[in-house]
Amino acid sequence: MENALSKREQSKEEKRKKILQAARKVFIEKGYHSTSISDIIRQTDLARGTFYLYFRDKQEIFDELVNELFQAITRHVNMLDLDKLESEQDLYHNLEITVQHLFDTLMKHREIAHIVLSTPFGTDSDFDKKIEAHHEMLFQVATVIFRKAVEKGILNADPVLLSHLVLGGMKEIVFQWIVKGRYEGDMKKEVREIVRIYMKGAQNR
Amino acid sequence: MENALSKREQSKEEKRKKILQAARKVFIEKGYHSTSISDIIRQTDLARGTFYLYFRDKQEIFDELVNELFQAITRHVNMLDLDKLESEQDLYHNLEITVQHLFDTLMKHREIAHIVLSTPFGTDSDFDKKIEAHHEMLFQVATVIFRKAVEKGILNADPVLLSHLVLGGMKEIVFQWIVKGRYEGDMKKEVREIVRIYMKGAQNR
Amino acid sequence: MENALSKREQSKEEKRKKILQAARKVFIEKGYHSTSISDIIRQTDLARGTFYLYFRDKQEIFDELVNELFQAITRHVNMLDLDKLESEQDLYHNLEITVQHLFDTLMKHREIAHIVLSTPFGTDSDFDKKIEAHHEMLFQVATVIFRKAVEKGILNADPVLLSHLVLGGMKEIVFQWIVKGRYEGDMKKEVREIVRIYMKGAQNR
Amino acid sequence: MENALSKREQSKEEKRKKILQAARKVFIEKGYHSTSISDIIRQTDLARGTFYLYFRDKQEIFDELVNELFQAITRHVNMLDLDKLESEQDLYHNLEITVQHLFDTLMKHREIAHIVLSTPFGTDSDFDKKIEAHHEMLFQVATVIFRKAVEKGILNADPVLLSHLVLGGMKEIVFQWIVKGRYEGDMKKEVREIVRIYMKGAQNR
DNA sequence: TATGAATGAGAGTTCATTCAT
DNA sequence: AATGAATGAACTCTCATTCAT
Numbered sequence: 001m002e003n004a005l006s007k008r009e010q011s012k013e014e015k016r017k018k019i020l021q022a023a024r025k026v027f028i029e030k031g032y033h034s035t036s037i038s039d040i041i042r043q044t045d046l047a048r049g050t051f052y053l054y055f056r057d058k059q060e061i062f063d064e065l066v067n068e069l070f071q072a073i074t075r076h077v078n079m080l081d082l083d084k085l086e087s088e089q090d091l092y093h094n095l096e097i098t099v100q101h102l103f104d105t106l107m108k109h110r111e112i113a114h115i116v117l118s119t120p121f122g123t124d125s126d127f128d129k130k131i132e133a134h135h136e137m138l139f140q141v142a143t144v145i146f147r148k149a150v151e152k153g154i155l156n157a158d159p160v161l162l163s164h165l166v167l168g169g170m171k172e173i174v175f176q177w178i179v180k181g182r183y184e185g186d187m188k189k190e191v192r193e194i195v196r197i198y199m200k201g202a203q204n205r
Numbered sequence: 206m207e208n209a210l211s212k213r214e215q216s217k218e219e220k221r222k223k224i225l226q227a228a229r230k231v232f233i234e235k236g237y238h239s240t241s242i243s244d245i246i247r248q249t250d251l252a253r254g255t256f257y258l259y260f261r262d263k264q265e266i267f268d269e270l271v272n273e274l275f276q277a278i279t280r281h282v283n284m285l286d287l288d289k290l291e292s293e294q295d296l297y298h299n300l301e302i303t304v305q306h307l308f309d310t311l312m313k314h315r316e317i318a319h320i321v322l323s324t325p326f327g328t329d330s331d332f333d334k335k336i337e338a339h340h341e342m343l344f345q346v347a348t349v350i351f352r353k354a355v356e357k358g359i360l361n362a363d364p365v366l367l368s369h370l371v372l373g374g375m376k377e378i379v380f381q382w383i384v385k386g387r388y389e390g391d392m393k394k395e396v397r398e399i400v401r402i403y404m405k406g407a408q409n410r
Numbered sequence: 411m412e413n414a415l416s417k418r419e420q421s422k423e424e425k426r427k428k429i430l431q432a433a434r435k436v437f438i439e440k441g442y443h444s445t446s447i448s449d450i451i452r453q454t455d456l457a458r459g460t461f462y463l464y465f466r467d468k469q470e471i472f473d474e475l476v477n478e479l480f481q482a483i484t485r486h487v488n489m490l491d492l493d494k495l496e497s498e499q500d501l502y503h504n505l506e507i508t509v510q511h512l513f514d515t516l517m518k519h520r521e522i523a524h525i526v527l528s529t530p531f532g533t534d535s536d537f538d539k540k541i542e543a544h545h546e547m548l549f550q551v552a553t554v555i556f557r558k559a560v561e562k563g564i565l566n567a568d569p570v571l572l573s574h575l576v577l578g579g580m581k582e583i584v585f586q587w588i589v590k591g592r593y594e595g596d597m598k599k600e601v602r603e604i605v606r607i608y609m610k611g612a613q614n615r
Numbered sequence: 616m617e618n619a620l621s622k623r624e625q626s627k628e629e630k631r632k633k634i635l636q637a638a639r640k641v642f643i644e645k646g647y648h649s650t651s652i653s654d655i656i657r658q659t660d661l662a663r664g665t666f667y668l669y670f671r672d673k674q675e676i677f678d679e680l681v682n683e684l685f686q687a688i689t690r691h692v693n694m695l696d697l698d699k700l701e702s703e704q705d706l707y708h709n710l711e712i713t714v715q716h717l718f719d720t721l722m723k724h725r726e727i728a729h730i731v732l733s734t735p736f737g738t739d740s741d742f743d744k745k746i747e748a749h750h751e752m753l754f755q756v757a758t759v760i761f762r763k764a765v766e767k768g769i770l771n772a773d774p775v776l777l778s779h780l781v782l783g784g785m786k787e788i789v790f791q792w793i794v795k796g797r798y799e800g801d802m803k804k805e806v807r808e809i810v811r812i813y814m815k816g817a818q819n820r
Numbered sequence: 821t822a823t824g825a826a827t828g829a830g831a832g833t834t835c836a837t838t839c840a841t
Numbered sequence: 842a843a844t845g846a847a848t849g850a851a852c853t854c855t856c857a858t859t860c861a862t
Contacts, residue, residue, distance in 0.1 A: 012846075031325050033238040036831060047848045052833070120325050157402060161395065164381055165374035165402065172373025173366075190366065197362060197370065201406025217821090241856060251822040397849070412674050422842085443648040446835060457844040458794055462837070520617060567812060571788075571805065575812065578787025579780035586779055600776065607780065611816025627825075649854060662827045667854065 018044050018052050027115045031063060062125060063130055067145050070134050076101050077141050085145065088154050092199060095145075100191045103174065110178045117175045129148045146202070159201040166198055187200040207228050221259050228266045229316050237267060237324040268335055271321055272296050274314040275339045281306050282346050290350065293359050298398045300350075308379070308392060322380050351407070362407040371403055379383050426464050428475050430452050433471045433519050442472060442529040463607065473540055476526055479519040480544045486511050487551050505555075505605045513584065513597060520588045527585050549573050556612070567612040575606055631669050633659050638676045642730045648676060674767045683748050684724040689718050691757050700760065701768050708808045710760075718789065718802060725793045748776060754778050761817070765801055772817040783815055 010018075022043035026035045037058055041051050055061040080098060084090050095130060106113045146159035155162070173194070178181035227248035231240050242263055246253050260266045285303065289295050311318045321336065351364035360367070378399070382388035432453035436445045447468060451458050465471045490508060493502050516523045526541065556569035565572070583604070587593035625633075637658035641650045652673055656666050670676040692728035695713060699705050721728045730745060770777070790807070792798035 015846090029319070033325060037833090038831075048832095049834080049849065050847055057832080118325060120323050157400065161378075161398060162402070164377045165370075165399065166379075168373040168377025169370035170373070170377070172369045172376070175373075176369055184842065190363075193363060193366060194370065196404035197367070198402070199403070199406070200400035203405070242858090243856070253825095253857095254823055254859080255821085258821070262857080333827095422729070425843095447837090448835070458836095458846095459844055460842085467836080487827080521618060525631025528735050530648060530733060553664045571808060572812070574787045574791055575780075575784035575809065578783040578785070578790075580783070581787065583776075585783075594855070603773065603776060604780065606817035607777070609816070610818070611812035611814070613815070632827090652854090653852075663853095664855080665826055668825065671855080754832065 006192075012054075015046065015050075015066075019046070019051065019054055020065060022060065024065055024111050024115070027065070029060070032058075032115065032119045043118070052184060057133075065112050066130060066134075069105070069112040070115065070130075072105045072109060073102065074137070076105065080145075082144065082148065084151065085148050091145075091149055091154055092195060095195045095199070096191060099170070099195055100188070102170070103187060103191065106174050106178065113174065114178050117171065118179055118193070131183070135167070139167060142166055155199070155202045162198070162202055169198075217259075220251060220255070223286060223393065224251065224256065224259055225266065225270060229270055232267070232270070232320045232324075232360055233316055235264075237320060243322060255379055257259065266267075266326075270317050271322070271335060274310070274317045274321065275335075277310050277314060278339075281310065282343070285350075287353065290353055290359075291357065296350075296359055297400065297404060300404070304375070304400055305393070305396045307375070308396065311379050311383065319383050320325065320381065322376070322384050340372070344372060347371060360404070360407045367403070374399070374403075422464075424455065425460070429456065429461065429464055430471065430475060434475055437472070437475070437525045437529075438521055442468075442525065460490065464611070472529075474526075475522055476540060479515070479522040479541075482515050482519060483496050483512065484547065485581075486515065487548070490551065490555075492554065492558065496562065501555075501559055501564055502609060504603065505609070506601060509580070510598070511607055512580070512603045513601065515584075517587065518538055523584065524588050527581070527589050545577070549577060553578060565609070565612045572608070572612055579604070579608075630661065630665075634661070635665065635676065635680060638725050639680055641724060641729070641816055642677070642680070647673075647730065647734045649816060650699055677730075680727055681745060684720070684727045684731065687720045688717065688749075689752070691720065692753070695760075697759065697763065700763055700769075701767065705812060706760075706764055706769055707810065711766075712813070713798070713808060714785070714810055715795065715803070715806045717785070720805065721789050728789065729793050732786065733794055750782070754782060764817075770814070770817045777813070777817055784809070784813075790802075 019040065021034075021186070023040045024038045025151060030039065031161070037051050038048065040058075040061070041048050055064070076098075080094070084094060119131070120128075121162060142163035143159050146157070146162045148156040150159055207335070224245065228245045229242075230248060231244045233243065240263070242256055243253065245266070246256050246261075259268070259270060263336035269275070281303075348364050351360060351362070351367050354360040355362070355364055419495055429450065435453060436449045441447065445468070448458065450468075450471070451461050465474070486508075490504070494504060529539070530576075552573035553569050554573045556565060556567070556572050559565040560567070560569055634655065638650075640653045640658060641654045645654065650673070652666050653663065655673075655676070656663050670679070691713075695709070699709060734746070735743075757778035758774050761770060761772070761777050764770040765772070765774055
């Protein structure tokens, strides 16, 4: 036993974390689909069978990882006060804060974001149910906001189309930042510019 | 041999196409990762070993399929006359045509677009080199256009940022159309709206 | 500890019984081969490792269960008074009582009988030694009785053959009753008929 | 390659037989439940994956083996002319022939009979469906015959009970002969005695 | 060229058993 | 004595790839 602590002395929780940590690492390196449970467990000092003491299968450990990120996002989205969208200023302000927070959260969980962003969904395999559902949630929220803004006369564009453009754009930006490591610059300024582009673009034609 | 033509009489090229055709079908049905070479060859009247006479592995056949689409896109992008971007009208016109053509091409090769859009990339496996390179190409073209427009004073936004937003938005739209099957409506009108949003959004702040 | 008695206060004997009880239940539900030690211990409030404090392996607990039944049968068979077989009446009477008692005992331990009757034997694994030995014992007793009856001139058939027929027939009947749940009717009457068939069949040719 | 013939030169059918042969051997030695596919394939000079080219799983190879025997039995049972049961002589004659043929068939396929007889059924696992169904078939045939004999006044006993007794007895006899290897003697004579016992036993009370 | 049977590495999973606590 | 986390061997099954024909 080469560890300082013997395995018995590590708590179950610690081991669970160790496996999650290993999975996170391997998923980033090899992608979800190419990762085998052996790959994950090989990164730890545990035995193969031990994996199944903590997780049912690859899907479950992926879900758990992704939840960290999704819950953080969802938490913030739920705090959005959709009533505070009376004026153009409100909308700008609200969107800037939301986008900023979204980026912050993604950067904070950048490893998981990395995995999610480099794993596509669309084929109806077991695994992308969750990602799809989460994307749909974000889409719904965006649509509600934009529809409201259109009703108030603040924006003038198809809310559904706009939501797709915005979500797609954001995903690409974050992908470049996190996966491609192409981020440099002042995030605050960038956020302001992004919001401005979409808002100005969607205003009265 | 119940075929009208015996296998011997089919040209090599015909067999190659038959396999490509089969692969396209199965990739869409089961997704790239869940597709085995057996799945592909089962859709043909050829034998398993024959696959390897025409393609090295699954990777290679995927590359070849994807090339059909990429070459079509590249061909058009190369025809873009970047000098015809003097006025705002020019830009609008040019972009509308380009976007329209892009969508047309993707819809024409929608099967392959489907596969590309629902297949992971981002992990540095051999295979996504190609997708990445193609994306990069599109990105470069977009950046050049937007940079030029900024220089001419037509647009006023960070060309790099704008390119990412536009590409991301387009990808999402096409994903919704093709993979999710959520397209209904007048594509021409939609294209005009998309271009308008980005252009208005990126004009003088 | 939510139990009225803490585990410490339960006697070893109680725990042993608890495990046996659980094993009996699971063996019936899933069959001997499909039952894992985890399955057994899951039915108790004990820990997995505890099993091995009481039993060496699945085999041993099975043996012990089966003993309950075998000892009950053996006990009665040993009480048979083989001297009381002078007349045909004696024989009839004795057999009826014996068969009746055998059936009673099997019905009383029907759970274990169920397990025994639906568990393979015949392969020379360790475990069916016991079943075989017990069957042999019954066979010997039957043979002795029938041989005696032949010597007295009451029966006229090969005692060995007759023993096999009788034992096989009984096993089948009990199998139908217990495992298939096909018993309905008046057991006493049935027993009388069974005995009659064998006795009449085996009388002077 | 130590074989005289290379593997390519052996026909598929030969290899299929080789695997069946190996399975038959191992099933007898270890019993169905304790036999793994590795055990079977280890007896051949083939690779593990090859098994699955010929059989879906252990169940399927077992079914195939057992079919050899069951079809042989069924074939003969179907030839039974149930109309030729008018007189006591007819019945005796018919039964003697049937029993004799049954024994012949079982002895001819004694290896498979061995497997079937040492593998119980009763637990509703996948595997014993077939055995159970076959037993049921024999039971039905026996019941029909005995019921008819009762209607004609030739026999006087409960046909169901009698069928169980007869089938159980026969199974036990064959088990002793084949599995225990306890057969000596004149099978013809034995058959005559068995039939006599059951017939006399079941005649008018 | 074309075939397709054979291969064997490797995936996922289960489970009896051990042993530090 | 009792625990239950950890182990790793063993099992079923899949599949890309090879190669004799």
